Amino acid sequence: MGRPRLLPHLHLLLLLLLCSLAISFYCYYYYYYHESLLSPSATTHFTFLPSSYPRKPIEIHKHQNQILQTLTKDNRGLFAQPPYHNWEIFRDDFNQMLKNFKIFVYPDAFLPSAPFANIFLPHPNPLDAKLGNYFSEHMFKISLLNSSLLTSNPHEAHLFFMPFSINALRNDPRVRSEPSIADFVAGYTAEIAQKFKFWNASKGADHFFVFCHSVGRDAASKHEDLHYNAIQVACSSTYFHRLYVSHKDIALPQVWPHLLNQTLISPNSRTRLIFFSGRAQNSRVRQELIATWQNDTSMDVFSGYPPFPVEEGFKRSRYCLHVKGYEVNTARISNALNYGCVPVIVSDHYDLPFANVLDWTKFAVIVSHGDVRFLKQILMSIPRKTYIGLYSNLLIVRKHFRWHATPRGYDAFHMTAYQLWLRRGIHSFSFV
Numbered sequence: 039m040g041r042p043r044l045l046p047h048l049h050l051l052l053l054l055l056l057c058s059l060a061i062s063f064y065c066y067y068y069y070y071y072h073e074s075l076l077s078p079s080a081t082t083h084f085t086f087l088p089s090s091y092p093r094k095p096i097e098i099h100k101h102q103n104q105i106l107q108t109l110t111k112d113n114r115g116l117f118a119q120p121p122y123h124n125w126e127i128f129r130d131d132f133n134q135m136l137k138n139f140k141i142f143v144y145p146d147a148f149l150p151s152a153p154f155a156n157i158f159l160p161h162p163n164p165l166d167a168k169l170g171n172y173f174s175e176h177m178f179k180i181s182l183l184n185s186s187l188l189t190s191n192p193h194e195a196h197l198f199f200m201p202f203s204i205n206a207l208r209n210d211p212r213v214r215s216e217p218s219i220a221d222f223v224a225g226y227t228a229e230i231a232q233k234f235k236f237w238n239a240s241k242g243a244d245h246f247f248v249f250c251h252s253v254g255r256d257a258a259s260k261h262e263d264l265h266y267n268a269i270q271v272a273c274s275s276t277y278f279h280r281l282y283v284s285h286k287d288i289a290l291p292q293v294w295p296h297l298l299n300q301t302l303i304s305p306n307s308r309t310r311l312i313f314f315s316g317r318a319q320n321s322r323v324r325q326e327l328i329a330t331w332q333n334d335t336s337m338d339v340f341s342g343y344p345p346f347p348v349e350e351g352f353k354r355s356r357y358c359l360h361v362k363g364y365e366v367n368t369a370r371i372s373n374a375l376n377y378g379c380v381p382v383i384v385s386d387h388y389d390l391p392f393a394n395v396l397d398w399t400k401f402a403v404i405v406s407h408g409d410v411r412f413l414k415q416i417l418m419s420i421p422r423k424t425y426i427g428l429y430s431n432l433l434i435v436r437k438h439f440r441w442h443a444t445p446r447g448y449d450a451f452h453m454t455a456y457q458l459w460l461r462r463g464i465h466s467f468s469f470v
């Protein structure tokens with residue numbers, strides 16, 4: 039008798055389940071949109087922004103059509119969404135970090151007469167143009183040593199920094215090759231585990247190291263705990279690579295030295311659609327890009343150097359391409375941000391810097407390798423007001439891609455430190 043009566047109950051239960059699902063979905067939706075659209079306090083002085091530029095929170099899901107209609111009707115032209123996932127939550131937690139975060143640096147960074155001092159000490163001249171693509175690796179250390187986050191008391195530290203430089207190892211005739219670098223790093227890790235109690239207490243999970251040289255990818259390969267547990271802060275942050283784990287490791291922005299020119303070209307003076315110059319190398323996507331677009335009259339796409347200074351390309355184009363070469367990362371993105379050229383990122387599996395804080399889609403365009411042949415259509419279909427939105431957001435976020443010898447505000451050091459802050463709180467044995 040029980041069986042036939044079960045069925046109507048089942049229907050009822052299913053209905054109930056569906057209803058509660060629908061309600062929770064609505065609540066989540068409402069909350070998400072409400073929260074994520076809080077506008078950051080835009081402090082950028084941006085003269086051609088219309089006075090109607092939204093500075094107050096906007097509830098897009100309710101009033102989107104209405105607002106869009108008003109904007110188009112009044113021809114005010116701009117509807118920009120903030121470049122942060124949630125500015126207020128980020129700002130508050132960031133301030134907590136500035137107050138509370140403590141990092142201990144192993145003493146090798148302070149021993150000028152040690153045999154490998156050149157590997158461990160901060161770089162004597164970070165603005166040396168020869169550093170090029172490895173600038174961020176050195177600036178991180180210089181900023182950390184100058185920062186208020188540094189502590190000389192390991193017992194109050196949240197995280198431990200291993201101060202070797204992959205770039206310096208690469209240039210040292212005693213080491214040089216990639217396998218020797220991995221040996222050196224494994225040996226160093228074993229040494230600090232022997233001399234100090236902190237490594238064993240967490241098996242390295244509260245330890246980190248930084249590199250912007252691509253050979254750093256394999257630096258941890260000869261020490262298991264190092265590559266499974268420690269945090270790598272890496273410019274070559276591609277989750278395509280076996281030793282980079284996107285949720286554990288951290289993407290470091292790659293920045294070229296000497297890049298603090300404040301002069302900005304307005305969108306109206308940017309006459310070219312796209313700028314790209316670079317070696318086709320062994321990158322199929324670059325080859326396809328050059329083969330498809332090098333003769334297009336609206337674009338500046340060059341194999342190798344352009345026939346004008348590279349900065350010109352960044353200044354006269356609306357969009358600047360970042361296309362994967364040997365590596366996913368180059369300084370092109372921060373160059374583009376510096377010159378006010380909206381980055382177009384064609385670099386599959388690139389774990390973009392600060393992507394858990396910054397909403398990259400609000401100041402850059404991300405295109406998959408497979409869509410290079412549609413590049414022009416994709417960019418031409420972006421409405422002008424959306425482009426102005428991307429451009430104005432770019433002006434807000436570019437401060438996050440700048441290094442200072444003594445860190446300040448929301449600069450590249452503090453932004454990277456914030457990523458470390460999010461990874462603190464590892465349980466370790468007490469080390470008395």
Ligand SMILES: *[C@@H]1O[C@H](CO)[C@@H](O)[C@H](O)[C@H]1NC(C)=O
Binds near residue numbers: 160180184443444
């Ligand atoms: C910061 O670091 C640089 C380079 O190491 C150094 O010249 C400068 O004096 C430091 N500034 C402070 C405030 O310690």
Ligand SMILES: *[C@@H]1O[C@H](CO)[C@@H](O)[C@H](O)[C@H]1NC(C)=O
Binds near residue numbers: 232234238
């Ligand atoms: C840490 O562990 C290693 C390997 O188990 C051991 O050789 C070393 O002595 C330990 N370090 C300390 C400080 O106890």
Ligand SMILES: *[C@@H]1O[C@H](CO)[C@@H](O)[C@H](O)[C@H]1NC(C)=O
Binds near residue numbers: 299301
């Ligand atoms: C900044 O850019 C302007 C305009 O292109 C140029 O005249 C100036 O020399 C640059 N300044 C620096 C410090 O590079």
Ligand SMILES: *[C@@H]1O[C@H](CO)[C@@H](O)[C@H](O)[C@H]1NC(C)=O
Binds near residue numbers: 329330331333
């Ligand atoms: C672009 O121009 C070069 C030189 O005129 C020519 O060799 C090449 O085939 C052209 N490429 C395309 C895709 O039209």
